[in-house]
Amino acid sequence: MKFIDEAIITVKSGDGGRGCISFKREKFIPRGGPDGGDGGKGGDVIFRAVSGKRTLYQFKRQKNLKAKNGGHGQGKNRTGKKGADLVIDIPVGTLLIDAETGNLIKDLATAGEKFILAAGGRGGQGNARFKTSTNRAPRFAQPGEHSKTYSIKLELKLLADVGIIGLPNAGKSTLISAISSARPKIAGYPFTTLTPSLGVIHTDWGEPFIAADIPGLIEGAHKGQGLGIRFLKHIERTRILIHLIDISELDPAAPLKAYNTINTELFLYNQSLAGKPQIVVLNKIDMQSSADTELKFKSALPDKTIIAISALTGKGIDSLKSQIINLLGIEDESQ
Numbered sequence: 001m002k003f004i005d006e007a008i009i010t011v012k013s014g015d016g017g018r019g020c021i022s023f024k025r026e027k028f029i030p031r032g033g034p035d036g037g038d039g040g041k042g043g044d045v046i047f048r049a050v051s052g053k054r055t056l057y058q059f060k061r062q063k064n065l066k067a068k069n070g071g072h073g074q075g076k077n078r079t080g081k082k083g084a085d086l087v088i089d090i091p092v093g094t095l096l097i098d099a100e101t102g103n104l105i106k107d108l109a110t111a112g113e114k115f116i117l118a119a120g121g122r123g124g125q126g127n128a129r130f131k132t133s134t135n136r137a138p139r140f141a142q143p144g145e146h147s148k149t150y151s152i153k154l155e156l157k158l159l160a161d162v163g164i165i166g167l168p169n170a171g172k173s174t175l176i177s178a179i180s181s182a183r184p185k186i187a188g189y190p191f192t193t194l195t196p197s198l199g200v201i202h203t204d205w206g207e208p209f210i211a212a213d214i215p216g217l218i219e220g221a222h223k224g225q226g227l228g229i230r231f232l233k234h235i236e237r238t239r240i241l242i243h244l245i246d247i248s249e250l251d252p253a254a255p256l257k258a259y260n261t262i263n264t265e266l267f268l269y270n271q272s273l274a275g276k277p278q279i280v281v282l283n284k285i286d287m288q289s290s291a292d293t294e295l296k297f298k299s300a301l302p303d304k305t306i307i308a309i310s311a312l313t314g315k316g317i318d319s320l321k322s323q324i325i326n327l328l329g330i331e332d333e334s335q
């Protein structure tokens with residue numbers, strides 16, 4: 001299951017400022033020595049891995065990025081200002097690849113990690129630096145070093161933030177189809193989904209998030225029953241789980257049983273999986289039989305936040321989305 005986000009951008013470090021040619025001009029000192037300052041260093045291009053970003057979508061628009069040039073040196077030995085660095089925040093796990101050769105430059109694998117891709121040009125030395133016993137009045141200074149331009153391919157293997165789990169036939173694939181552009185097969189029999197599929201879910205503001213539709217889990221999954229452990233392993237990396245439950249079944253006790261079965265499997269496989277934040281979602285509320293069952297389920301778990309939806313008609317999906325956004329802590333960037 002590969003799902004790769006990519007973008008190609010051009011980045012440029014800052015030019016070094018040029019060195020200055022200047023001589024002291026003071027009253028009563030007719031021939032002052034050289035006092036031209038050095039140019040400032042150009043800004044570096046720095047990539048920084050941050051945990052708040054999940055996709056590369058911002059780089060679909062921002063394709064040319066540049067650090068600031070260094071200031072030129074000035075008289076009275078004043079050094080030019082250093083050019084501001086360009087710090088580019090990218091999601092943790094982004095690969096930096098040379099777009100021309102295809103070579104991997106760097107894998108930014110941990111949050112907070114920084115990598116200087118291109119150093120800014122050095123500032124040129126001012127003429128004050130070139131004063132010697134034989135040349136007391138040098139009339140030259142160095143130019144600043146030129147910056148460099150790189151074409152970089154950013155590549156990110158998307159990891160799901162949200163895992164959608166539940167018994168076979170609960171409607172997991174229907175749900176991911178309703179909220180993303182993923183189109184897994186949907187059918188009214190168990191084990192329709194054999195491999196997970198990922199969908200990117202765009203919000204009206206801020207970062208999109210990624211959900212994975214996981215094949216149905218059954219009792220004994222932790223020991224390899226059904227499609228088993230492979231997929232439990234996959235959801236270990238997600239941040240939250242949507243626990244989807246079919247409430248259209250005729251037996252009103254079935255949803256609670258389903259809920260307990262899945263949670264037991266999570267726990268038996270790995271306790272940390274059982275401790276992951278879970279949004280309990282009752283699906284198929286469009287069905288006649290569901291109303292009583294929904295009440296029954298809710299009263300059995302009075303302390304839980306339970307959301308009722310119809311993945312088929314879309315009812316309740318907006319409030320599910322905002323609940324997910326809240327839990328993931330996605331910030332509103334629209335203001």
Ligand SMILES: Nc1nc2c(ncn2[C@@H]2O[C@H](COP(=O)(O)OP(=O)(O)OP(=O)(O)O)[C@@H](O)[C@H]2O)c(=O)[nH]1
Pocket residue numbers: 166167168169170171172173174175185186187188189190191192193194214215216217283284285286287309310311312313
């Ligand atoms: N009435 C109704 N039917 C639904 C709803 N959501 C899903 N279904 C139906 O339930 C059946 C199973 O849906 P899927 O999305 O394939 O279920 P799944 O959980 O992905 O199943 P597996 O991949 O086998 O684990 C299909 O016939 C869907 O059309 C809903 O909200 N209302």
Ligand SMILES: [Mg+2]
Pocket residue numbers: 172173174184185186192193213215216
């Ligand atoms: Mg499915």
